[in-house]
Amino acid sequence: MRVERRNVIDADRDAVWKIVSDPDSYPSFMTRLERWESADDRPLGVGARYFVHWKVGSVPVGGLMEVVEFDDRRDLAWVGITGVTLRGRIRLRDAGDGQTKVTFRLSYQAPGGIWGYIADRVAVGQVGRIAADTLKRLKRLAELGG
Amino acid sequence: MSTLGDLKDWMREQVASRVPKADLDQRDPDYIRDQLPGTWLLASLYFRADVQHLDRIPAEGPVLLVGNHSGGNVPPDTFVFTLAFCSYFGVERPFYQLAHNLVVSAPPLGWLRKFGTVAANPDNARLALESGAALLVYPGGDYEVFRPSWERHKVDFDGRMGYVKLAREAGVPIVPVASVGGQESALFLNRGQWLAKLLMADKLLRLKSIPISIALPWGLNISDLAGHIPLPTKIAIEVQHPIDVDGDDQAVHDKVMASLQAGVDRLAARRRFPVIG
Numbered sequence: 001m002r003v004e005r006r007n008v009i010d011a012d013r014d015a016v017w018k019i020v021s022d023p024d025s026y027p028s029f030m031t032r033l034e035r036w037e038s039a040d041d042r043p044l045g046v047g048a049r050y051f052v053h054w055k056v057g058s059v060p061v062g063g064l065m066e067v068v069e070f071d072d073r074r075d076l077a078w079v080g081i082t083g084v085t086l087r088g089r090i091r092l093r094d095a096g097d098g099q100t101k102v103t104f105r106l107s108y109q110a111p112g113g114i115w116g117y118i119a120d121r122v123a124v125g126q127v128g129r130i131a132a133d134t135l136k137r138l139k140r141l142a143e144l145g146g
Numbered sequence: 147m148s149t150l151g152d153l154k155d156w157m158r159e160q161v162a163s164r165v166p167k168a169d170l171d172q173r174d175p176d177y178i179r180d181q182l183p184g185t186w187l188l189a190s191l192y193f194r195a196d197v198q199h200l201d202r203i204p205a206e207g208p209v210l211l212v213g214n215h216s217g218g219n220v221p222p223d224t225f226v227f228t229l230a231f232c233s234y235f236g237v238e239r240p241f242y243q244l245a246h247n248l249v250v251s252a253p254p255l256g257w258l259r260k261f262g263t264v265a266a267n268p269d270n271a272r273l274a275l276e277s278g279a280a281l282l283v284y285p286g287g288d289y290e291v292f293r294p295s296w297e298r299h300k301v302d303f304d305g306r307m308g309y310v311k312l313a314r315e316a317g318v319p320i321v322p323v324a325s326v327g328g329q330e331s332a333l334f335l336n337r338g339q340w341l342a343k344l345l346m347a348d349k350l351l352r353l354k355s356i357p358i359s360i361a362l363p364w365g366l367n368i369s370d371l372a373g374h375i376p377l378p379t380k381i382a383i384e385v386q387h388p389i390d391v392d393g394d395d396q397a398v399h400d401k402v403m404a405s406l407q408a409g410v411d412r413l414a415a416r417r418r419f420p421v422i423g
Contacts, residue, residue: 035201035234057190059197059230082236112183119183122191 001120002107005131009100011142013092016100017073019141020090023050029141031133034060045070049081054130056123062086085109102138104131157350170277173262175237181261182237185229193222193327194423195381197230202385203321205235208275209388210313210320214301214406215284215291216328218359219249219370223325226381227282228261240279244271246288247352248371268312275316282323285309292337292357292370298329299414301406307399310391314398319388322402324409330420331376332361338368380423382413 009016019025023044026036035053042048048067053060063083069075073092080086091103106127110116189195203209211231216223224243231241244266249255251265262279264270266287274281284290289304301324313320338356339348347353361367361374386405391398417423 053234057186058193058195058226059186059189059233060200061186061233063236082238083233110183110186112180115184115187116180119187122187 001109001124001127002105003124003127003131004103004105005128005135006101006103007135007139008095009102009139009142010098011100012098013073013094013100016092016102016138016142019138020076020092021070023048025141029134029137030054031130031137032056035062039064050078056126056130061123080108084111100142102135104135106131169259170240170242170262170264170274170279172259173240173242174260177257177260178232178237178262182229182232185225186233189226189229189381192378193226193381194378195222195226195230195383197226197383197385199385200230200234202387203231203235203280204319204388206239208278208316208318209280210275210309210316210318211280211282211323212309212320212402212406213282213284213323214325214410215286216298216325217331217376218291218334218357218361218374220331220373220376221291221328222331222376222379222381223328223383224282224284227323227325227383230383231280231282235280240274240277241282242274242279243282244284268308271312272316275312275318283309283312288353288355289337292334292355292359293329294336295329295332295334299326299410301403301410303399303403307395310395310398310402314391314395319390320398320402321388322386322405322409323383324386324406324413325381325383326410326413326417327379327381327423330379332359332367332374334359341368377421379421380417382416382423384409384413 021044023038027033032055034055035051037051039049039051044067046067050065052065053062061084064081065078066081067078069077075089075091077089085108087107089105093101095101110119215221228243242262242264245263247265250263271281285303285306290302293302334357336358338358339354341356342348342353347356356369359367359370363375367374386409389401
């Protein structure tokens with residue numbers, strides 16, 4: 001399943017990138033985050049690993065993530081190494097007038113054949129709300145500083 | 147009289163010979179991973195489960211997880227917690243659960259061994275902890291799991307505290323795991339210890355209870371050996387702070403019981419209705 005949400009933030013790309021490239025800021029804008037901790041104490045960049053879990057349904061879902069793309073002021077992407085198959089991306093683009101268009105994508109696939117497919121379908125609404133709410137909080141953080 | 151004695155010996159041998167030897171290699175992480183979506187659906191939609199504070203479990207190394215047990219022979223809290231643990235720490239982290247001999251030796255339940263379920267005895271428990279795994283135990287066992295539903299929020303190990311000695315010898319912390327909701331999956335009426343004694347099941351099968359309950363789809367359900375369909379009761383689980391084993395057994399046991407009972411009371415206070423939660 002692939003979930004994508006977008007919004008426009010009334011702040012320039014440098015300001016938004018400053019937030020999304022700071023590992024310490026994730027708990028303040030990522031919704032339903034149950035676990036966020038560095039797995040290797042490397043600075044955020046390609047190869048850095050984090051334990052990330054979101055509360056989806058009854059339990060925290062996620063696992064060990066590795067950053068696979070860290071393109072300054074443009075893209076930050078990661079893949080799941082353990083847990084459900086997962087890819088995520090935060091994409092920043094200029095929207096004119098000092099604004100930034102932010103796209104948040106999550107692609108995921110649970111194991112287990114038909115049950116995995118059903119679980120993916122059941123979870124998609126909640127994952128969509130997590131993505132939308134995360135962008136709202138990021139907007140608030142970038143525009144108002146909290 | 148000797149015929150009766152022979153029969154008892156024969157039955158004991160039959161059960162004992164069917165209890166699989168502890169083989170930690172039977173746990174299969176890929177199998178567990180494939181089952182997680184199905185259990186997630188059941189836990190999220192049917193039991194509306196809520197598991198809190200998994201971060202209190204040490205991130206690595208052996209640990210003894212001690213829970214209060216509910217739900218008869220179909221305990222929803224066990225599978226919800228197993229799902230939560232495997233989801234949070236990954237199926238790669240070794241995790242075993244102790245279960246009654248009859249559970250691990252029942253042929254239709256052979257798949258439980260792939261989840262890491264092993265027969266409840268001190269040797270298996272030691273083996274699991276020495277291998278560096280997390281181990282989930284329910285010291286209250288069949289005594290606690292069949293308590294009447296009106297005692298659903300009472301933690302009762304029947305005085306058993308062998309788990310403290312186990313943790314001390316293995317040098318691992320104890321993490322209490324409190325849960326509520328499981329004892330509302332059926333209407334449990336009586337532990338039936340008198341019935342177990344009458345039928346000598348306590349001596350032959352290590353069964354101290356032959357519980358009496360009202361459960362789906364049987365109506366009046368005696369023994370629960372064939373299981374039952376649990377009501378869609380809301381399951382709430384709270385993992386508590388680790389307790390170091392640094393006093394005598396009774397003192398540590400008292401700490402664990404106090405922590406568990408406080409957790410159950412907290413979870414129960416948030417519950418407005420039975421079953422619905």
